Amino acid sequence: MANFFKKLFPPKRSAARDVPTVPRNAANLPSEATTAPLNEEQLEEMAQAFNRVEPPQLVVGVGRDQGRQRDNNEDAIFAQTATVSTSKATLPMGIFIVADGMGGHENGHLASDLAVRSMSTYLTQRLHHPLFGIDPEPPQDSLQEIMRQGVRLAHEAITQGAPGGGTTLTAVLVMNTQMTVAHVGDTRAYAIYMDGRVQTLTRDHSLVKRLEELGQITAEEAAVHPQKSMLYRALGQGEPVEADVFTASMPEPGYLLICSDGLWGVVPEDELFHIIASAPNPHTACQNLIEAANNHGGPDNITAILVRLVD
Amino acid sequence: MALTDPITRKLGADEPSGPGNQLRAGDTLMDRYQIQEIIGSGGMGTVYRARDTHFQAIRLVAIKEMISNIADPLVRKNINGIYERESNILATLRHQSIPRIYDYHTHNDRAYLVMEYVNGRDLDDILAETTTFFPEEQILNWAVELCDVLQYLHEHKPEPIIFRDMKPSNIMINQQNHIVLVDFGIAKVFESGTKNTMVGTQGYSPPDQYRGEATPAVDLYALGASLHHLLTLRDPRLEAPFSFAERPIKDINPNVSPEMIAVVEKALQYSPDDRFKTAAEMKQALLGVAQRTGTLIHSGFISQTSGSSAPSRGVKSLWVFECEDEIRGTPLFNGGTLYVGCYDHNLYALDAANGEFKWKYATDGGIPGRPAFYEGNIYIGSEDQRLHVISARSGSVVWTYFSDGPIRSSPRIAEGHAFVGSDDGYLHAVNVATGRASWKVETGAAIRSTAWVSQEYAYFGNEAGELLCANFRGEVKWRFKAKRAITSSPIIGPEAVYVGSQDGTLYAIDPNSGWVLWRFRLGKATISSPTLSDNLLFIGAADNVLYCVDSRTAKEVWRFTAEHQISGSPIVYKDFVYCGSVDGHLYCLEMRTGRQKWAFATEGPITGSPAANEDIIYIGSTDKKVYALLA
Numbered sequence: 048m049a050n051f052f053k054k055l056f057p058p059k060r061s062a063a064r065d066v067p068t069v070p071r072n073a074a075n076l077p078s079e080a081t082t083a084p085l086n087e088e089q090l091e092e093m094a095q096a097f098n099r100v101e102p103p104q105l106v107v108g109v110g111r112d113q114g115r116q117r118d119n120n121e122d123a124i125f126a127q128t129a130t131v132s133t134s135k136a137t138l139p140m141g142i143f144i145v146a147d148g149m150g151g152h153e154n155g156h157l158a159s160d161l162a163v164r165s166m167s168t169y170l171t172q173r174l175h176h177p178l179f180g181i182d183p184e185p186p187q188d189s190l191q192e193i194m195r196q197g198v199r200l201a202h203e204a205i206t207q208g209a210p211g212g213g214t215t216l217t218a219v220l221v222m223n224t225q226m227t228v229a230h231v232g233d234t235r236a237y238a239i240y241m242d243g244r245v246q247t248l249t250r251d252h253s254l255v256k257r258l259e260e261l262g263q264i265t266a267e268e269a270a271v272h273p274q275k276s277m278l279y280r281a282l283g284q285g286e287p288v289e290a291d292v293f294t295a296s297m298p299e300p301g302y303l304l305i306c307s308d309g310l311w312g313v314v315p316e317d318e319l320f321h322i323i324a325s326a327p328n329p330h331t332a333c334q335n336l337i338e339a340a341n342n343h344g345g346p347d348n349i350t351a352i353l354v355r356l357v358d
Numbered sequence: 359m360a361l362t363d364p365i366t367r368k369l370g371a372d373e374p375s376g377p378g379n380q381l382r383a384g385d386t387l388m389d390r391y392q393i394q395e396i397i398g399s400g401g402m403g404t405v406y407r408a409r410d411t412h413f414q415a416i417r418l419v420a421i422k423e424m425i426s427n428i429a430d431p432l433v434r435k436n437i438n439g440i441y442e443r444e445s446n447i448l449a450t451l452r453h454q455s456i457p458r459i460y461d462y463h464t465h466n467d468r469a470y471l472v473m474e475y476v477n478g479r480d481l482d483d484i485l486a487e488t489t490t491f492f493p494e495e496q497i498l499n500w501a502v503e504l505c506d507v508l509q510y511l512h513e514h515k516p517e518p519i520i521f522r523d524m525k526p527s528n529i530m531i532n533q534q535n536h537i538v539l540v541d542f543g544i545a546k547v548f549e550s551g552t553k554n555t556m557v558g559t560q561g562y563s564p565p566d567q568y569r570g571e572a573t574p575a576v577d578l579y580a581l582g583a584s585l586h587h588l589l590t591l592r593d594p595r596l597e598a599p600f601s602f603a604e605r606p607i608k609d610i611n612p613n614v615s616p617e618m619i620a621v622v623e624k625a626l627q628y629s630p631d632d633r634f635k636t637a638a639e640m641k642q643a644l645l646g647v648a649q650r651t652g653t654l655i656h657s658g659f660i661s662q663t664s665g666s667s668a669p670s671r672g673v674k675s676l677w678v679f680e681c682e683d684e685i686r687g688t689p690l691f692n693g694g695t696l697y698v699g700c701y702d703h704n705l706y707a708l709d710a711a712n713g714e715f716k717w718k719y720a721t722d723g724g725i726p727g728r729p730a731f732y733e734g735n736i737y738i739g740s741e742d743q744r745l746h747v748i749s750a751r752s753g754s755v756v757w758t759y760f761s762d763g764p765i766r767s768s769p770r771i772a773e774g775h776a777f778v779g780s781d782d783g784y785l786h787a788v789n790v791a792t793g794r795a796s797w798k799v800e801t802g803a804a805i806r807s808t809a810w811v812s813q814e815y816a817y818f819g820n821e822a823g824e825l826l827c828a829n830f831r832g833e834v835k836w837r838f839k840a841k842r843a844i845t846s847s848p849i850i851g852p853e854a855v856y857v858g859s860q861d862g863t864l865y866a867i868d869p870n871s872g873w874v875l876w877r878f879r880l881g882k883a884t885i886s887s888p889t890l891s892d893n894l895l896f897i898g899a900a901d902n903v904l905y906c907v908d909s910r911t912a913k914e915v916w917r918f919t920a921e922h923q924i925s926g927s928p929i930v931y932k933d934f935v936y937c938g939s940v941d942g943h944l945y946c947l948e949m950r951t952g953r954q955k956w957a958f959a960t961e962g963p964i965t966g967s968p969a970a971n972e973d974i975i976y977i978g979s980t981d982k983k984v985y986a987l988l989a
């Protein structure tokens with residue numbers, strides 16, 4: 048079984064999605080937006096950025112770009128934040144969704160659009176009264192159940208409204224310092240800590256990731272694998288669709304990053320960190336992330352949501 | 359190809375027939391087939407039952423409608439061509455397990471396949487309904503028939519036919535309990551387009567199919583996967599691909615014969631070379647199973663992992679100390695001394711090294727809780743309604759505090775206060791310097807759950823089923839209401855407060871808002887308190903089960919079944935879980951797998967929790983004894 052990978056996928060010389068290979072170390076980065084390591088001034092700036100803020104709130108940046116090699120954009124985004132701060136309660140909350148449609152035909156972008164819309168509609172509907180109502184009561188269902196149901200509805204919306212289309216969906220509900228994540232496909236959520244740790248929260252439902260988990264191929268092989276975008280689970284495709292749903296803590300101090308494979312598959316993790324850590328604010332960081340992906344060839348649609356909890 | 363719309367509606371004929379539109383009862387298709395109802399729908403479209411109006415007698419047909427997702431008319435035309443060619447091949451097949459093909463038709467983005475109607479149910483439906491395992495004999499019979507029809511298809515001349523999508527929803531069981539294969543690979547031809555995303559049906563397809571291979575070995579793997587699903591009732595679509603080896607059949611369904619397991623496992627090998635070479639070979643192996651297990655009925659019953667039959671290394675106690683009444687509480691180890699409360703009203707201090715008696719302190723009631731240690735003193739509640747504070751060294755009283763009801767919860771010390779709940783319905787915050795209450799929170803129901811105190815808040819349950827969060831001024835920040843009493847004591851992890859309830863649920867609750875993050879259903883009520891280690895939660899319940907649940911995903915990781923209820927709370931010590939049961943045993947289980955390392959039998963039910971220190975586990979039992987065991 049040792050050579051399972053080689054048997055399964057004989058090495059290919061050229062693949063349509065080949066990304067220009069970039070040595071994966073910080074010193075060689077082509078983008079001028081990054082420096083490594085961070086200088087004193089930058090560290091100071093970062094420390095400043097994390098000074099106490101009242102009330103605690105979420106600061107968000109988003110970026111969405113077609114990339115350089117695609118002639119349409121099948122990614123979709125939803126980002127919403129709210130802050131409630133009254134004598135009774137103080138609560139920063141947010142809903143963040145990225146969907147990466149696929150299929151290469153019309154229903155690809157329809158699917159991601161439908162997924163993002165039906166998920167956000169459902170979440171707002173279920174959470175509006177409990178959060179912002181005059182006489183709020185916690186929802187009957189658990190947050191994980193609500194997220195799961197939202198994914199189910201998004202799936203149904205696609206099978207009905209965009210048959211044949213498929214999409215990934217990564218949705219994060221932030222309440223205070225806590226996140227409830229629902230995930231199908233290979234769009235990723237990362238927890239990025241200011242000490243340089245970049246932690247992948249989600250697990251790609253891709254064949255290549257699975258082979259990597261099974262120890263059949265290495266992470267390096269996976270990164271350049273010709274079939275790395277082949278999914279074994281996607282919304283609108285197959286029945287039943289089971290989302291991974293889990294609870295995690297908001298990285299503090301740090302960032303939540305949700306991004307499509309057009310970013311994470313192209314820009315190495317340490318570069319992601321440096322771009323984010325050196326940008327003055329999340330929206331600039333997102334624009335720089337997109338620029339970096341394009342500098343690496345921009346082979347796919349690029350989408351990112353970057354969230355920081357300041358408190 | 360017909361240019362006219364093949365669908366004629368009796369009513370509303372002017373409705374658009376865009377994608378997603380289904381036919382309705384009463385619609386007539388191709389001037390001949392009268393739609394009766396939808397009998398299935400899947401990735402490709404819809405399957406209808408219809409009546410063939412060309413026959414006087416009622417003849418039913420199944421019509422599969424496939425909607426293409428390909429927009430380009432040229433490509434579509436091409437595909438329609440392939441589709442028609444494939445239909446022609448299918449129409450020539452003759453096998454009792456294959457429905458006859460009567461007719462086909464393509465029109466714009468749609469294709470129709472008219473075939474014999476199978477009066478029965480598909481295995482996916484049957485699986486969805488079953489709550490008990492199928493008899494092996496039943497599955498064996500189906501498996502043999504499936505191999506038979508695969509053999510027929512694979513040996514087809516001039517070209518072998520590969521089914522490509524063997525899975526329960528494509529296998530129907532007819533009235534005579536015979537299998538019929540529906541949904542041939544033909545659908546895939548129609549579908550094949552630009553997508554490089556989904557291939558085969560995730561969960562059932564082998565690795566080689568993801569490479570685009572269509573060989574007999576692909577069908578045999580998927581058959582193995584379907585048999586695995588049938589034998590274990592674990593849906594592979596909900597698991598990672600190629601993970602059957604992580605779910606050994608014998609661990610899930612102990613009734614399956616080793617012979618049967620061997621056949622299924624061979625079919626599920628990663629490498630096609632390691633599987634059966636042909637369907638005929640697999641059929642022979644299955645017939646061999648039937649022969650070896652005798653008349654297809656398997657008798658050797660192997661019981662599930664449980665206290666009675668699992669391996670148990672003989673654990674000897676290092677020492678035993680006997681009191682005068684039952685021990686229902688939990689011992690505390692501190693500075694070489696073991697403190698334990700007893701129903702003979704005494705709190706005992708024992709030398710932890712050898713079990714020698716040091717002192718005892720008499721209260722006026724039974725002691726169900728766990729002592730706490732703070733600055734040289736031991737704190738313990740008693741059913742005599744008091745919180746007692748005793749010098750750890752001498753065993754003499756320092757002060758006592760009166761509540762208005764028996765104290766059955768354990769005290770928790772933080773911020774210079776002892777927090778303790780009482781049957782009087784109050785959580786008392788008692789200043790340790792003065793012995794007086796700084797504040798009390800009234801909850802309206804007895805509090806037997808021990809408060810968890812962290813970052814300026816106390817979390818605790820009551821017998822009315824509430825979990826409360828109170829700040830250090832005694833104000834309730836939020837209340838969460840379960841359906842039954844919360845006797846279990848909450849614990850706080852990085853993401854949530856976890857607590858069990860007598861409503862049979864383990865809850866994860868947002869410490870800030872009191873909202874439920876997730877619920878996990880236990881088989882029965884629980885009064886056991888959860889414990890958390892490395893994202894794994896452990897809790898016992900009245901259904902005799904100790905559960906291990908992932909704290910972030912709420913998924914069960916493993917379960918261990920004892921012979922009686924588990925009302926005590928588990929502890930984790932060095933990668934092992936220790937837990938007592940009313941069956942009288944203290945169990946030691948591997949934390950990650952639930953595998954039993956040893957079980958130690960006491961002479962009475964265990965309702966308290968163990969304590970651990972320096973590789974020694976201490977446990978009290980209702981047999982009146984305290985035991986010290988080597989971890």
Ligand SMILES: Nc1ncnc2c1ncn2[C@@H]1O[C@H](COP(=O)(O)OP(=O)(O)OP(=O)(O)O)[C@@H](O)[C@H]1O
Pocket residue numbers: 397398399400401402403404405420422457473474475476477479480523527528530540541542545546
């Ligand atoms: N000939 C038939 N007679 C009765 N019921 C049928 C027949 N063919 C199919 N069905 C029912 O319809 C369901 C769906 O049919 P089928 O598997 O052919 O389509 P599908 O699942 O949409 O296709 P795919 O698996 O390619 O997505 C089956 O699971 C079965 O319950």
Ligand SMILES: [Mg+2]
Pocket residue numbers: 400527528541
């Ligand atoms: Mg089917």
